[in-house]
Amino acid sequence: GEWLGMLGGGQLGRMAVHAAQALGYRVAVLDPDRHSPAGAAADEHLQAGYDDAGALTQLASRCAAASTEFENVPAAALSRLAQDIDVAPAAIAVAVCQDRAAEKAHFQKAGVPCAPHAVLRGAADCAGVDPALLPGILKTARMGYDGKGQRRVNDAAELAAAFAELGGVTCVLEQRLPLAAELSVIVSRGVDGQMVTLPVQRNWHVNGILATTAVPAQGIAAELQAQAQQFAQSLAAEFGYVGVLCVEFFVLEDGRLLANEMAPRPHNSGHYSIDACSHSQFELQVRAMAQLPLPEPRLHSACVMLNLLGDLWFDAQGHRREPNWAAVLRLEGMHLHLYGKADPRPGRKMGHLTVTAPTAWEARGQALAAARVLGLPEDGLV
Numbered sequence: 001g002e003w004l005g006m007l008g009g010g011q012l013g014r015m016a017v018h019a020a021q022a023l024g025y026r027v028a029v030l031d032p033d034r035h036s037p038a039g040a041a042a043d044e045h046l047q048a049g050y051d052d053a054g055a056l057t058q059l060a061s062r063c064a065a066a067s068t069e070f071e072n073v074p075a076a077a078l079s080r081l082a083q084d085i086d087v088a089p090a091a092i093a094v095a096v097c098q099d100r101a102a103e104k105a106h107f108q109k110a111g112v113p114c115a116p117h118a119v120l121r122g123a124a125d126c127a128g129v130d131p132a133l134l135p136g137i138l139k140t141a142r143m144g145y146d147g148k149g150q151r152r153v154n155d156a157a158e159l160a161a162a163f164a165e166l167g168g169v170t171c172v173l174e175q176r177l178p179l180a181a182e183l184s185v186i187v188s189r190g191v192d193g194q195m196v197t198l199p200v201q202r203n204w205h206v207n208g209i210l211a212t213t214a215v216p217a218q219g220i221a222a223e224l225q226a227q228a229q230q231f232a233q234s235l236a237a238e239f240g241y242v243g244v245l246c247v248e249f250f251v252l253e254d255g256r257l258l259a260n261e262m263a264p265r266p267h268n269s270g271h272y273s274i275d276a277c278s279h280s281q282f283e284l285q286v287r288a289m290a291q292l293p294l295p296e297p298r299l300h301s302a303c304v305m306l307n308l309l310g311d312l313w314f315d316a317q318g319h320r321r322e323p324n325w326a327a328v329l330r331l332e333g334m335h336l337h338l339y340g341k342a343d344p345r346p347g348r349k350m351g352h353l354t355v356t357a358p359t360a361w362e363a364r365g366q367a368l369a370a371a372r373v374l375g376l377p378e379d380g381l382v
């Protein structure tokens, strides 16, 4: 069969490899890590850096199309591949998603509201900042994830100190907003401009890391959900995006919907689609990159997804242990996904558990039972 290429060897790449292989493709993964989750699942693992000219040439000569699963893949690597093969998403769109300042500008261009903010490029910008943005959250413009590279600041003095602490790099200061809920939307767009979206996800974070996703998004008005899907489509269309894009949203206490950030790839909050939807976010990614028709995904089960972080692999004394999977799998509606990572660390994404049920109420009840067996946070479940 034909070959597809994947830049990045993490769990997102691994699940994309599985989806591509189910459709009859062979997949080459480029990742420097010898033990990468996607590399192990791939038909070929090119073990080299993303800027390795030889590896990129090899990928381009073998594959019909390529995509990325790694948010910070150098845009130059995508541009290099695009000289010879189809690349989805394009380097330019990935570059926008890698830079919070460019991302905020994109929101504004597409007419999608976002948090009041300022781009800070130096100490002088900090001193001149609009006091209405405080208390705020200072975020590095590039490279942050899972809440890393962020500081809460209450006043001008804390802002100056936090800016220095983050290394004096370009940052975005956002007003700290009263959040009622967090949502995300996965949209897939084809080269012909056709777009499909997954149902809206409701998300709960613990310590800056996604802990729980529930679909359908209970407690969120249908019109607001439709608005989020519409915003996600506008953002994808605005840069002629091809592939899977995830947009995170805030619902404020006054009911307003604001875009938070985008990821130019499948997203942790979309993992539920493997077990609860007719078509997963990974199948949508593969279909978009291979220029196959995009199906309108249908939610066939209510569900709750629980992230399995490395913390679970340690007891209270800090000793290594294996979580009691048998005790969880005994419960109804459990779909366990482990990414094949050998070395658990606190905060590291090791797998996820999707709980499916006929109704949202039952899914939540079963997810709570699973969370109690494993000792997971109960955010969004009680």
Ligand code: ATP
Pocket (backbone or CB within 6 Å): 115, 137, 139, 144, 145, 146, 147, 148, 174, 175, 176, 177, 178, 179, 182, 205, 208, 209, 210, 248, 260, 261
């Ligand atoms: P991810 O792992 O999703 O990429 P990230 O490190 O890029 O995370 P953000 O999504 O910007 O970070 O923020 C992480 C979390 O912090 C948000 O999901 C939200 O809970 C909280 N947060 C971020 N910005 C704001 C804000 N302006 N006001 C209030 N809470 C916020």
Ligand code: MG
Pocket (backbone or CB within 6 Å): 144, 145, 146, 261
């Ligand atoms: Mg982010």
Ligand code: MG
Pocket (backbone or CB within 6 Å): 248, 260, 261
């Ligand atoms: Mg985020």
